[in-house]
Amino acid sequence: MNLDYQYFNRPPRSIKSLDLNKGDESVLPIYNVAGMIERLNDLLGLQNDFYPCFDWTFPPPIFSPASGPCLVEELFSEKSITPGRFSIYLHIPFCESICKHCYYTAFSIKDPKYLRRYTDYLIKEMYMYSNILDNQTCESIYLGGGTPTYLPNNLLEMILTNIHNALNR
Incomplete structure:
Protein backbone atom coordinates (compact mmCIF):
# COMPACT_ATOMS: atom_id res chain seq x y z
CA MET A 1 0.00 0.00 0.00
CA ASN A 2 1.50 3.30 -1.04
CA LEU A 3 0.09 6.21 0.98
CA ASP A 4 1.57 9.67 1.30
CA TYR A 5 2.14 10.59 4.97
CA GLN A 6 3.86 13.94 4.44
CA TYR A 7 1.25 15.77 6.54
CA PHE A 8 1.10 13.25 9.36
CA ASN A 9 3.53 12.61 12.17
CA ARG A 10 3.29 8.86 11.67
CA PRO A 11 1.45 6.36 9.47
CA PRO A 12 -1.62 4.66 10.94
CA ARG A 13 -0.52 1.86 13.26
CA SER A 14 -3.13 -0.49 11.84
CA ILE A 15 -1.10 -1.09 8.68
CA LYS A 16 2.42 -1.14 10.13
CA SER A 17 2.55 -4.85 10.78
CA LEU A 18 0.64 -5.99 7.69
CA ASP A 19 2.03 -5.53 4.20
CA LEU A 20 -1.12 -5.67 2.10
CA ASN A 21 0.77 -5.50 -1.20
CA LYS A 22 2.31 -8.92 -0.60
CA GLY A 23 -1.06 -10.63 -0.48
CA ASP A 24 0.24 -12.92 2.26
CA GLU A 25 -2.69 -15.31 2.65
CA SER A 26 -1.23 -16.80 5.83
CA VAL A 27 -2.03 -13.50 7.57
CA LEU A 28 -5.70 -13.44 6.48
CA PRO A 29 -6.45 -17.03 5.45
CA ILE A 30 -10.26 -16.89 5.48
CA TYR A 31 -10.67 -13.67 3.44
CA ASN A 32 -10.38 -12.89 -0.23
CA VAL A 33 -7.09 -11.01 0.05
CA ALA A 34 -7.23 -9.33 -3.37
CA GLY A 35 -10.73 -7.98 -2.71
CA MET A 36 -9.77 -6.88 0.77
CA ILE A 37 -6.71 -4.98 -0.51
CA GLU A 38 -8.85 -3.16 -3.06
CA ARG A 39 -11.47 -2.27 -0.47
CA LEU A 40 -8.88 -1.09 2.08
CA ASN A 41 -7.14 1.03 -0.57
CA ASP A 42 -10.47 2.67 -1.43
CA LEU A 43 -11.36 3.29 2.22
CA LEU A 44 -7.92 4.59 3.17
CA GLY A 45 -7.91 6.84 0.12
CA LEU A 46 -11.18 8.40 1.25
CA GLN A 47 -10.12 8.69 4.88
CA ASN A 48 -6.75 10.23 4.13
CA ASP A 49 -8.00 12.79 1.60
CA PHE A 50 -8.77 15.40 4.22
CA TYR A 51 -9.47 13.88 7.62
CA PRO A 52 -7.28 10.88 8.35
CA CYS A 53 -9.28 8.28 10.21
CA PHE A 54 -8.06 8.15 13.80
CA ASP A 55 -4.69 9.67 13.00
CA TRP A 56 -5.12 12.96 14.82
CA THR A 57 -2.17 15.19 15.38
CA PHE A 58 -1.50 18.65 16.68
CA PRO A 59 -1.17 20.98 14.96
CA PRO A 60 -3.77 19.71 12.48
CA PRO A 61 -2.22 18.02 9.43
CA ILE A 62 -3.89 20.51 7.07
CA PHE A 63 -1.41 23.14 8.30
CA SER A 64 1.88 22.22 6.70
CA PRO A 65 4.97 24.01 8.07
CA ALA A 66 5.60 25.63 4.68
CA SER A 67 2.15 27.19 4.37
CA GLY A 68 1.52 28.31 7.94
CA PRO A 69 1.02 31.96 8.85
CA CYS A 70 4.15 33.94 9.61
CA LEU A 71 2.62 36.25 12.22
Whole structure:
Protein backbone atom coordinates (compact mmCIF):
# COMPACT_ATOMS: atom_id res chain seq x y z
CA MET A 1 0.00 0.00 0.00
CA ASN A 2 1.50 3.30 -1.04
CA LEU A 3 0.09 6.21 0.98
CA ASP A 4 1.57 9.67 1.30
CA TYR A 5 2.14 10.59 4.97
CA GLN A 6 3.86 13.94 4.44
CA TYR A 7 1.25 15.77 6.54
CA PHE A 8 1.10 13.25 9.36
CA ASN A 9 3.53 12.61 12.17
CA ARG A 10 3.29 8.86 11.67
CA PRO A 11 1.45 6.36 9.47
CA PRO A 12 -1.62 4.66 10.94
CA ARG A 13 -0.52 1.86 13.26
CA SER A 14 -3.13 -0.49 11.84
CA ILE A 15 -1.10 -1.09 8.68
CA LYS A 16 2.42 -1.14 10.13
CA SER A 17 2.55 -4.85 10.78
CA LEU A 18 0.64 -5.99 7.69
CA ASP A 19 2.03 -5.53 4.20
CA LEU A 20 -1.12 -5.67 2.10
CA ASN A 21 0.77 -5.50 -1.20
CA LYS A 22 2.31 -8.92 -0.60
CA GLY A 23 -1.06 -10.63 -0.48
CA ASP A 24 0.24 -12.92 2.26
CA GLU A 25 -2.69 -15.31 2.65
CA SER A 26 -1.23 -16.80 5.83
CA VAL A 27 -2.03 -13.50 7.57
CA LEU A 28 -5.70 -13.44 6.48
CA PRO A 29 -6.45 -17.03 5.45
CA ILE A 30 -10.26 -16.89 5.48
CA TYR A 31 -10.67 -13.67 3.44
CA ASN A 32 -10.38 -12.89 -0.23
CA VAL A 33 -7.09 -11.01 0.05
CA ALA A 34 -7.23 -9.33 -3.37
CA GLY A 35 -10.73 -7.98 -2.71
CA MET A 36 -9.77 -6.88 0.77
CA ILE A 37 -6.71 -4.98 -0.51
CA GLU A 38 -8.85 -3.16 -3.06
CA ARG A 39 -11.47 -2.27 -0.47
CA LEU A 40 -8.88 -1.09 2.08
CA ASN A 41 -7.14 1.03 -0.57
CA ASP A 42 -10.47 2.67 -1.43
CA LEU A 43 -11.36 3.29 2.22
CA LEU A 44 -7.92 4.59 3.17
CA GLY A 45 -7.91 6.84 0.12
CA LEU A 46 -11.18 8.40 1.25
CA GLN A 47 -10.12 8.69 4.88
CA ASN A 48 -6.75 10.23 4.13
CA ASP A 49 -8.00 12.79 1.60
CA PHE A 50 -8.77 15.40 4.22
CA TYR A 51 -9.47 13.88 7.62
CA PRO A 52 -7.28 10.88 8.35
CA CYS A 53 -9.28 8.28 10.21
CA PHE A 54 -8.06 8.15 13.80
CA ASP A 55 -4.69 9.67 13.00
CA TRP A 56 -5.12 12.96 14.82
CA THR A 57 -2.17 15.19 15.38
CA PHE A 58 -1.50 18.65 16.68
CA PRO A 59 -1.17 20.98 14.96
CA PRO A 60 -3.77 19.71 12.48
CA PRO A 61 -2.22 18.02 9.43
CA ILE A 62 -3.89 20.51 7.07
CA PHE A 63 -1.41 23.14 8.30
CA SER A 64 1.88 22.22 6.70
CA PRO A 65 4.97 24.01 8.07
CA ALA A 66 5.60 25.63 4.68
CA SER A 67 2.15 27.19 4.37
CA GLY A 68 1.52 28.31 7.94
CA PRO A 69 1.02 31.96 8.85
CA CYS A 70 4.15 33.94 9.61
CA LEU A 71 2.62 36.25 12.22
CA VAL A 72 0.08 35.80 14.99
CA GLU A 73 -2.00 38.56 13.37
CA GLU A 74 -2.20 36.50 10.15
CA LEU A 75 -3.34 33.44 12.06
CA PHE A 76 -6.35 35.32 13.42
CA SER A 77 -7.06 37.50 10.37
CA GLU A 78 -9.81 35.22 9.02
CA LYS A 79 -13.34 35.86 10.23
CA SER A 80 -14.64 33.56 12.92
CA ILE A 81 -17.80 31.53 12.37
CA THR A 82 -19.26 33.56 15.22
CA PRO A 83 -17.61 37.00 15.14
CA GLY A 84 -16.17 38.14 18.47
CA ARG A 85 -16.09 34.63 19.89
CA PHE A 86 -13.45 31.92 19.93
CA SER A 87 -12.60 28.57 21.50
CA ILE A 88 -9.26 27.37 22.80
CA TYR A 89 -7.75 23.91 22.42
CA LEU A 90 -4.79 23.11 24.66
CA HIS A 91 -2.85 20.00 23.75
CA ILE A 92 -1.48 18.14 26.77
CA PRO A 93 0.51 15.31 25.12
CA PHE A 94 1.34 13.21 28.17
CA CYS A 95 0.06 9.80 29.31
CA GLU A 96 0.93 7.27 31.96
CA SER A 97 1.61 4.78 29.17
CA ILE A 98 1.20 4.77 25.41
CA CYS A 99 -1.76 2.63 24.34
CA LYS A 100 -1.31 0.57 21.19
CA HIS A 101 -4.82 1.44 19.99
CA CYS A 102 -4.46 5.23 20.46
CA TYR A 103 -3.50 7.44 17.53
CA TYR A 104 -3.02 10.71 19.42
CA THR A 105 0.44 12.19 19.66
CA ALA A 106 1.42 11.47 23.25
CA PHE A 107 4.52 10.90 25.35
CA SER A 108 5.06 8.90 28.50
CA ILE A 109 7.24 11.30 30.48
CA LYS A 110 7.62 10.83 34.21
CA ASP A 111 10.05 13.65 34.98
CA PRO A 112 8.13 16.60 36.52
CA LYS A 113 10.63 19.15 35.16
CA TYR A 114 9.54 18.34 31.58
CA LEU A 115 5.87 18.67 32.52
CA ARG A 116 6.61 22.05 34.10
CA ARG A 117 8.67 23.16 31.10
CA TYR A 118 5.85 22.25 28.70
CA THR A 119 3.37 24.11 30.92
CA ASP A 120 5.60 27.21 30.94
CA TYR A 121 5.79 27.24 27.14
CA LEU A 122 2.05 26.70 26.82
CA ILE A 123 1.47 29.72 29.06
CA LYS A 124 3.95 31.84 27.04
CA GLU A 125 2.04 30.94 23.90
CA MET A 126 -1.27 31.99 25.50
CA TYR A 127 0.12 35.44 26.26
CA MET A 128 1.36 35.68 22.68
CA TYR A 129 -2.26 35.60 21.50
CA SER A 130 -3.77 37.72 24.27
CA ASN A 131 -3.57 41.10 22.46
CA ILE A 132 -5.08 39.65 19.29
CA LEU A 133 -7.98 38.12 21.22
CA ASP A 134 -8.62 41.24 23.27
CA ASN A 135 -12.30 42.35 23.30
CA GLN A 136 -13.48 38.90 22.22
CA THR A 137 -15.30 36.23 24.19
CA CYS A 138 -13.84 32.81 24.89
CA GLU A 139 -16.74 30.37 24.50
CA SER A 140 -14.97 27.19 25.50
CA ILE A 141 -11.65 25.68 26.51
CA TYR A 142 -10.79 22.17 25.41
CA LEU A 143 -8.04 20.19 27.08
CA GLY A 144 -6.90 17.23 25.04
CA GLY A 145 -3.93 15.08 24.34
CA GLY A 146 -2.79 12.58 25.78
CA THR A 147 -4.36 12.64 29.19
CA PRO A 148 -4.71 16.22 30.45
CA THR A 149 -5.22 15.02 34.02
CA TYR A 150 -1.75 13.43 33.85
CA LEU A 151 -0.43 16.89 34.74
CA PRO A 152 -0.22 17.50 38.48
CA ASN A 153 -3.05 19.64 39.89
CA ASN A 154 -0.76 22.61 40.48
CA LEU A 155 0.20 22.71 36.78
CA LEU A 156 -3.42 22.41 35.61
CA GLU A 157 -4.35 25.20 38.00
CA MET A 158 -1.45 27.28 36.69
CA ILE A 159 -2.66 26.80 33.09
CA LEU A 160 -6.27 27.73 33.89
CA THR A 161 -5.26 30.75 35.98
CA ASN A 162 -3.04 32.02 33.19
CA ILE A 163 -5.75 31.52 30.57
CA HIS A 164 -7.99 33.72 32.71
CA ASN A 165 -5.24 36.32 33.20
CA ALA A 166 -4.19 36.35 29.53
CA LEU A 167 -7.74 36.80 28.26
CA ASN A 168 -8.92 39.33 30.84
CA ARG A 169 -6.24 42.03 30.61
